[in-house]
Amino acid sequence: MSITPGLLPVxxxxxxxxxxxxxxxxxxRVIVAxxxxxxxxxxxxxxxxxxxxxxxxxxxxxQDLLRFVDPVSQRTLALRPDITAQIGRIAATRMRHRAxxxxxxxGGPVLKLRATQLRPERELIQTGAELIGSDTxxxxxxxxxxxxxxxxxxGVTGITVDLTLPDLVETLAAGPLPLAPERxxxxxxxxxxxxxxxxxxxxxxxxxxxxxxxxxxxxAMTRLRRVPGADALSSRLDGIAAIAAAFRDRVxxxxxxxxxxxxxxxxxxxxxxxxxxxxxxVGRGGSYTIVxxxxxxxxxxxxxxxIDPLVDAGLGQxxxxxxxxxxxxxxxxxxxxxxxxxxxxxxxxxGDDAAALGCTHRLVGGEPQPL
Amino acid sequence: xxxxxxxxxxxxxxxxxTLPLLAAVGVVPEAAFSDxxxxxxxxATNRPDIGLIRVRAFDVATFVAHGAxxxxxxxxxxxxxxxxxxxxxxxxxxxxxCRLSVAEPAELAEGDDPREWSHVRVATKYxxxxxxxxxxxxxxxxxVKLNGAMEIxxxxxxxxxxxxxxxxxSTLKANGLVEVEVITQVSARLxxxxxxxxxxxxxxxxxxxxxxxxxAAKTGVRAA
Numbered sequence: 001m002s003i004t005p006g007l008l009p010v011x012x013x014x015x016x017x018x019x020x021x022x023x024x025x026x027x028x029r030v031i032v033a034x035x036x037x038x039x040x041x042x043x044x045x046x047x048x049x050x051x052x053x054x055x056x057x058x059x060x061x062x063q064d065l066l067r068f069v070d071p072v073s074q075r076t077l078a079l080r081p082d083i084t085a086q087i088g089r090i091a092a093t094r095m096r097h098r099a100x101x102x103x104x105x106x107g108g109p110v111l112k113l114r115a116t117q118l119r120p121e122r123e124l125i126q127t128g129a130e131l132i133g134s135d136t137x138x139x140x141x142x143x144x145x146x147x148x149x150x151x152x153x154x155g156v157t158g159i160t161v162d163l164t165l166p167d168l169v170e171t172l173a174a175g176p177l178p179l180a181p182e183r184x185x186x187x188x189x190x191x192x193x194x195x196x197x198x199x200x201x202x203x204x205x206x207x208x209x210x211x212x213x214x215x216x217x218x219x220a221m222t223r224l225r226r227v228p229g230a231d232a233l234s235s236r237l238d239g240i241a242a243i244a245a246a247f248r249d250r251v252x253x254x255x256x257x258x259x260x261x262x263x264x265x266x267x268x269x270x271x272x273x274x275x276x277x278x279x280x281x282v283g284r285g286g287s288y289t290i291v292x293x294x295x296x297x298x299x300x301x302x303x304x305x306x307i308d309p310l311v312d313a314g315l316g317q318x319x320x321x322x323x324x325x326x327x328x329x330x331x332x333x334x335x336x337x338x339x340x341x342x343x344x345x346x347x348x349x350x351g352d353d354a355a356a357l358g359c360t361h362r363l364v365g366g367e368p369q370p371l
Numbered sequence: 372x373x374x375x376x377x378x379x380x381x382x383x384x385x386x387x388x389t390l391p392l393l394a395a396v397g398v399v400p401e402a403a404f405s406d407x408x409x410x411x412x413x414x415a416t417n418r419p420d421i422g423l424i425r426v427r428a429f430d431v432a433t434f435v436a437h438g439a440x441x442x443x444x445x446x447x448x449x450x451x452x453x454x455x456x457x458x459x460x461x462x463x464x465x466x467x468x469c470r471l472s473v474a475e476p477a478e479l480a481e482g483d484d485p486r487e488w489s490h491v492r493v494a495t496k497y498x499x500x501x502x503x504x505x506x507x508x509x510x511x512x513x514x515v516k517l518n519g520a521m522e523i524x525x526x527x528x529x530x531x532x533x534x535x536x537x538x539x540x541s542t543l544k545a546n547g548l549v550e551v552e553v554i555t556q557v558s559a560r561l562x563x564x565x566x567x568x569x570x571x572x573x574x575x576x577x578x579x580x581x582x583x584x585x586x587a588a589k590t591g592v593r594a595a
Contacts, residue, residue: 196560
């Protein structure tokens with residue numbers, strides 16, 4: 001059966017005006033805002049050797065990648081589902097000799113193997129920043145500040161930052177609230193889903209108060225400090241308190257100690273970013289470890305934003321003044337009008353219709369007149 | 372004023388037990404909500420900041436996962452079937468108890484040893500949960516998705532076995548079926564949309580807390 005002209009594969013779409021332009025405008029603004037903090041842009045390729053990509057993506061398995069055999073090298077290549085792993089590769093190889101902390105920025109398309117009902121897009125524009133060589137509280141404050149500024153620059157309002165403790169279960173299981181090793185994964189998944197009933201079924205009720213502790217930051221922090229066993233977390237909680245103090249006047253802060261969603265490879269700190277009127281999260285980040293080829297490890301912290309939900313919410317669109325230039329208009333005059341901020345639509349034939357071409361103004365006697 | 376919080380309530384099994392729970396939390400629906408013949412789908416409550424919708428149990432999870440409703444009440448069977456990443460289930464409401472089981476005709480069960488299965492054909496409302504359960508046991512399950520009246524499938528030869536909710540077991544018995552394996556215990560859960568839980572924490576966390584206290588008071592367990 002032939003494919004209907006225009007039909008695209010599941011999860012892929014064409015962006016038309018004005019969204020296509022909004023997407024490139026938003027990406028540009030965000031990258032510029034990140035760059036002003038000294039994060040230099042790098043641009044890794046769209047596809048890589050599958051082996052290299054999988055090794056660095058601790059959260060993705062080979063079967064989660066869109067793969068194909070490269071006719072040239074006969075090796076399996078994969079399209080990137082995430083750029084951060086590539087930044088880790090660059091930091092660990094080609095830029096390993098550069099001074100630390102290394103500040104890098106990136107932005108470009110990523111492709112996911114599967115779409116879900118909740119996240120139907122397979123192609124997304126990902127952008128972000130990574131700070132390599134430090135994951136201290138000071139590094140976290142700088143990075144979160146850059147993330148918030150990037151969102152503000154993109155026009156996102158009502159920003160909520162949800163702070164999380166990705167290694168909570170490991171830390172507690174190794175200390176005050178022991179768990180059998182074979183049970184750790186199950187407890188982690190249950191806590192991630194805040195599944196109180198499931199936790200009871202796993203005989204891990206000692207972890208129940210951590211589900212109840214999630215919420216607005218100050219309350220959550222108070223409750224969390226009171227949970228038996230939470231002493232083991234006090235250095236993390238002090239770090240969270242310092243981060244909160246830096247941003248409490250600027251954004252709404254919540255604390256969710258058991259969140260694990262997509263923080264599978266994060267260490268002491270994770271955060272998700274939300275905005276008013278945007279469904280689901282628009283970005284996330286946290287601290288993690290980069291592993292070098294010789295087994296050496298390096299601390300890092302970073303964040304990623306997705307441009308697509310911002311475009312879908314109508315951000316990045318600017319009304320344009322489109323000026324119709326009748327045939328015979330002086331090219332120099334037209335150039336000067338573009339210099340003043342006009343978008344010009346030149347008539348190619350006498351019959352061209354200004355209104356049908358989306359113009360708001362027409363040039364009459366050298367002066368723009370509203371249509 | 373901010374948009375009201377929407378709480379999705381399932382029709383059927385759990386609804387009767389839900390109303391006293393809601394009342395204890397301080398949410399009283401308008402009269403039409405309890406009127407089975409009402410055609411309305413959306414209802415007001417005594418609190419202007421909380422609205423209710425009454426939908427099918429499976430749709431409760433879908434509405435809340437997509438953020439169309441912020442909160443919902445649904446059986447853990449539905450949560451396990453969908454396995455939505457955007458749902459939290461912070462409170463086990465301790466109502467609507469039953470279990471999800473494999474059942475087969477009594478005559479088949481007599482000579483049958485579940486340890487020897489390699490492939491089963493199952494009629495069920497829960498194809499994902501069923502396939503996952505059998506796969507974990509090393510058995511390939513071919514699922515026939517039905518929306519109700521599973522019990523009749525083995526009699527008419529649609530499938531040899533069924534996976535369905537069992538409470539007293541009387542429906543199975545009336546159809547000549549016996550329960551051969553319990554997949555999971557089921558109870559109703561309060562569910563919350565993940566993004567709403569963060570972005571509207573100031574409104575939603577106290578509500579969740581109220582449900583948690585009410586359940587704890589009812590069961591005599593210390594509030595967590």
